[in-house]
Amino acid sequence: MTMPTMLNCPMPKLDFDVITLGHGSGGLLTHRLLEAGVFDVLKNEHLNQQHDGAVLNLNGRVAFSTDSYVVSPIFFPGGNIGDLAVNGSVNDLAMCGAIPKYLSLSFILEEGLRMEEFWEVLVTIRQAADAAGVQIVTGDTKVVEKGKGDHMFINTSGIGELHPRADIRHQRVKAGDRVVVSGNLAAHGMAIMSKRQGLEFETTITSDTAPLNHLVKKLLDQFGEHIHFLRDPTRGGVATVLNEIADLANVGVALHQKFLPIDEQVAGACEMLGLDPLYVANEGIFIAVVDGSVTDDVVTQMRADGLGKNACAIGEIVGAHPGQVILASSIGGKRVVNYLTGDQLPRIC
Amino acid sequence: MKFISEYRDQELVRQYLQEIHRITTRPWTIMEICGGQTHSLVKNGILDMLPNAITMVHGPGCPVCVTPLGIIDEAILLALRQEVILCSFGDMLRVPGSAMSLLEAKARGADVRIVYSPLEAVRLAAEHPEREVVFFAVGFETTAPANALSVVQTDKMGIRNYSILASHVLVPPAMEAILSDPETRIDAFLAAGHVCTIMGMNEYDPIVAKYQTPIVVTGFEPVDLLQGILMAVQQLERGEARLENQYARVVTREGNRLAQDVINQVFDVSDRAWRGIGTIPLSGLEVKGDYSGYNARAKFKLAETAVKENPDCISGEIMKGMKKPHQCPMFGTRCKPEHPLGAPMVSSEGACAAYYQYAQTLHEA
Numbered sequence: 001m002t003m004p005t006m007l008n009c010p011m012p013k014l015d016f017d018v019i020t021l022g023h024g025s026g027g028l029l030t031h032r033l034l035e036a037g038v039f040d041v042l043k044n045e046h047l048n049q050q051h052d053g054a055v056l057n058l059n060g061r062v063a064f065s066t067d068s069y070v071v072s073p074i075f076f077p078g079g080n081i082g083d084l085a086v087n088g089s090v091n092d093l094a095m096c097g098a099i100p101k102y103l104s105l106s107f108i109l110e111e112g113l114r115m116e117e118f119w120e121v122l123v124t125i126r127q128a129a130d131a132a133g134v135q136i137v138t139g140d141t142k143v144v145e146k147g148k149g150d151h152m153f154i155n156t157s158g159i160g161e162l163h164p165r166a167d168i169r170h171q172r173v174k175a176g177d178r179v180v181v182s183g184n185l186a187a188h189g190m191a192i193m194s195k196r197q198g199l200e201f202e203t204t205i206t207s208d209t210a211p212l213n214h215l216v217k218k219l220l221d222q223f224g225e226h227i228h229f230l231r232d233p234t235r236g237g238v239a240t241v242l243n244e245i246a247d248l249a250n251v252g253v254a255l256h257q258k259f260l261p262i263d264e265q266v267a268g269a270c271e272m273l274g275l276d277p278l279y280v281a282n283e284g285i286f287i288a289v290v291d292g293s294v295t296d297d298v299v300t301q302m303r304a305d306g307l308g309k310n311a312c313a314i315g316e317i318v319g320a321h322p323g324q325v326i327l328a329s330s331i332g333g334k335r336v337v338n339y340l341t342g343d344q345l346p347r348i349c
Numbered sequence: 350m351k352f353i354s355e356y357r358d359q360e361l362v363r364q365y366l367q368e369i370h371r372i373t374t375r376p377w378t379i380m381e382i383c384g385g386q387t388h389s390l391v392k393n394g395i396l397d398m399l400p401n402a403i404t405m406v407h408g409p410g411c412p413v414c415v416t417p418l419g420i421i422d423e424a425i426l427l428a429l430r431q432e433v434i435l436c437s438f439g440d441m442l443r444v445p446g447s448a449m450s451l452l453e454a455k456a457r458g459a460d461v462r463i464v465y466s467p468l469e470a471v472r473l474a475a476e477h478p479e480r481e482v483v484f485f486a487v488g489f490e491t492t493a494p495a496n497a498l499s500v501v502q503t504d505k506m507g508i509r510n511y512s513i514l515a516s517h518v519l520v521p522p523a524m525e526a527i528l529s530d531p532e533t534r535i536d537a538f539l540a541a542g543h544v545c546t547i548m549g550m551n552e553y554d555p556i557v558a559k560y561q562t563p564i565v566v567t568g569f570e571p572v573d574l575l576q577g578i579l580m581a582v583q584q585l586e587r588g589e590a591r592l593e594n595q596y597a598r599v600v601t602r603e604g605n606r607l608a609q610d611v612i613n614q615v616f617d618v619s620d621r622a623w624r625g626i627g628t629i630p631l632s633g634l635e636v637k638g639d640y641s642g643y644n645a646r647a648k649f650k651l652a653e654t655a656v657k658e659n660p661d662c663i664s665g666e667i668m669k670g671m672k673k674p675h676q677c678p679m680f681g682t683r684c685k686p687e688h689p690l691g692a693p694m695v696s697s698e699g700a701c702a703a704y705y706q707y708a709q710t711l712h713e714a
Contacts, residue, residue: 271353274697328394329392329393330357331357331358331359331393331394331571332359332362332394332398333395333398334394334397335391335392335707335708336706337707341685341686341687
């Protein structure tokens with residue numbers, strides 16, 4: 001675990017090296033943690049008010065989203081729970097067709113969490129917010145007894161202004177649309193899996209956690225209403241999102257295995273553990289259902305962006321088999337891709 | 350991916366399929382033994398690409414599916430003990446016991462951990478000398494060597510807080526049980542490539558000779574399976590019954606001698622109950638008396654209890670190839686992966702799970 005190469009933000013000299021219950025009591029320790037830590041790292045004109053809530057100016061239609069982050073371990077190859085908490089809510093807003101503006105940030109810390117770890121996550125949150133172009137404007141910190149939490153849980157909520165050309169609704173998904181994925185599948189889930197206790201295997205797979213709002217904005221600027229639907233395939237992976245689309249819009253999804261972009265190392269790790277990459281979590285890609293007429297241009301535009309360099313059209317919306325996702329296997333067979341039941345569990349042999 | 354993509358080559362698949370279609374003149378029923386093969390057939394859509402005359406039936410080679418209810422209950426009983434850390438391969442967790450599954454036991458506070466190798470359980474035992482670590486040693490001949498090795502290792506290291514709850518089954522006696530059942534009709538077998546990697550091929554000669562049934566040792570990728578099916582059909586069409594090896598890149602006639610030795614060092618062959626099928630003589634492995642300190646049954650004095658299977662689950666008929674999953678009235682209605690009546694619906698190698706996950710609606714259509 002190395003400290004990120006953060007600006008001029010060294011950890012302040014504090015007279016405690018672990019989080020204690022007192023840090024969540026609302027008293028002096030809380031005050032010192034906030035003063036010397038949180039406010040200093042995250043500072044902006046809204047947070048500096050130190051009010052009970054933030055008073056904000058927003059224009060037009062607003063998107064609002066919330067998510068909680070309980071990832072274990074909290075540090076993983078390619079990021080930590082802090083990146084995830086910022087990018088997760090930013091991406092949820094972007095999937096609504098919004099330009100994310102402000103986030104709230106709530107910590108639930110477990111007593112005994114090392115202060116350096118808290119600091120590293122905090123600094124990462126600032127960096128991720130800067131990268132996404134959002135501000136943390138209100139927040140909360142609670143501490144629970146040791147054994148009652150798993151190091152750290154984070155909740156973020158986000159508000160964004162709707163892009164003027166966005167009309168992202170499942171009702172707009174129709175036969176003839178194409179399904180585009182913005183990048184390689186399954187990297188985040190496999191990065192986490194590679195570090196879970198008992199499952200460690202040698203790999204350099206890193207999480208794909210990233211803010212998707214800039215790329216989404218470019219697409220909306222250029223293609224506007226031709227973008228019919230957006231969703232980021234986090235938990236449950238691409239298969240789950242495609243099933244949701246099929247259900248919500250009552251359409252069929254025809255998927256082509258040979259077009260699914262998967263990094264070779266990730267594919268190898270999935271093979272070894274017996275997991276299907278279609279169900280593995282992602283944190284830095286999205287699925288776009290776009291009008292058939294603009295598919296190639298959307299893919300080209302995505303590929304011109306660093307985040308979208310592996311973008312691919314992976315399937316199409318069809319009138320046949322409504323409510324179902326059918327995959328054409330790479331050898332020419334066909335099968336149903338269903339919702340996942342429970343967790344994907346490693347197999348015996 | 351080297352050594353995988355070659356066996357998923359669309360052109361090779363096409364050629365094998367064409368040849369199978371060309372030479373098939375009569376209906377044949379072929380059983381693939383291993384659940385991994387079943388899943389590959391269904392997941393790749395191969396079943397629908399074969400000639401209608403060829404019926405693939407899905408064999409009992411799913412270790413999770415054949416583990417008797419009583420043993421699942423034993424594992425849950427152990428897991429619920431304060432001092433026990435129960436380690437298991439992932440796919441055992443959702444299998445229903447008579448009152449609950451290991452996953453439900455975990456939710457009620459049992460310390461159940463998923464491991465990839467029994468050696469990880471050994472490490473846990475070394476790290477937690479105050480706890481009792483029990484490894485749920487499930488599987489065919491494939492997982493037996495590593496499980497046996499964990500016992501040998503702990504014995505050498507002087508670790509005393511480790512034991513295994515063994516539920517090992519053997520493939521050849523199950524094939525004999527299926528062939529001698531008057532209600533089944535299997536024309537040829539695809540034997541499980543992984544099992545033969547360990548055990549070699551010699552144990553199958555007597556079965557081929559006695560039942561005059563072709564056996565082709567077969568791998569798991571689409572090209573492997575189609576080549577195995579082709580070899581079986583070639584024999585059947587010529588009226589032959591031989592033991593052949595499609596999976597020669599991995600399987601040798603002798604198998605892995607070191608692995609066989611460690612199995613023999615730790616385990617005795619014993620009678621074994623198979624879930625849904627019943628007791629098959631000399632079809633399982635039990636920890637030898639010399640190592641009884643590592644046998645969870647002896648260590649925790651587990652008494653055998655009579656438990657009743659859910660009468661609505663027809664897993665026995667499915668694993669003997671007499672019925673297909675979607676022919677079960679409970680399939681997809683009262684029995685689903687999220688609330689299974691039997692193990693084949695939850696295991697990653699179970700035939701019912703394969704049909705539910707990949708083919709349910711294709712077959713309904």
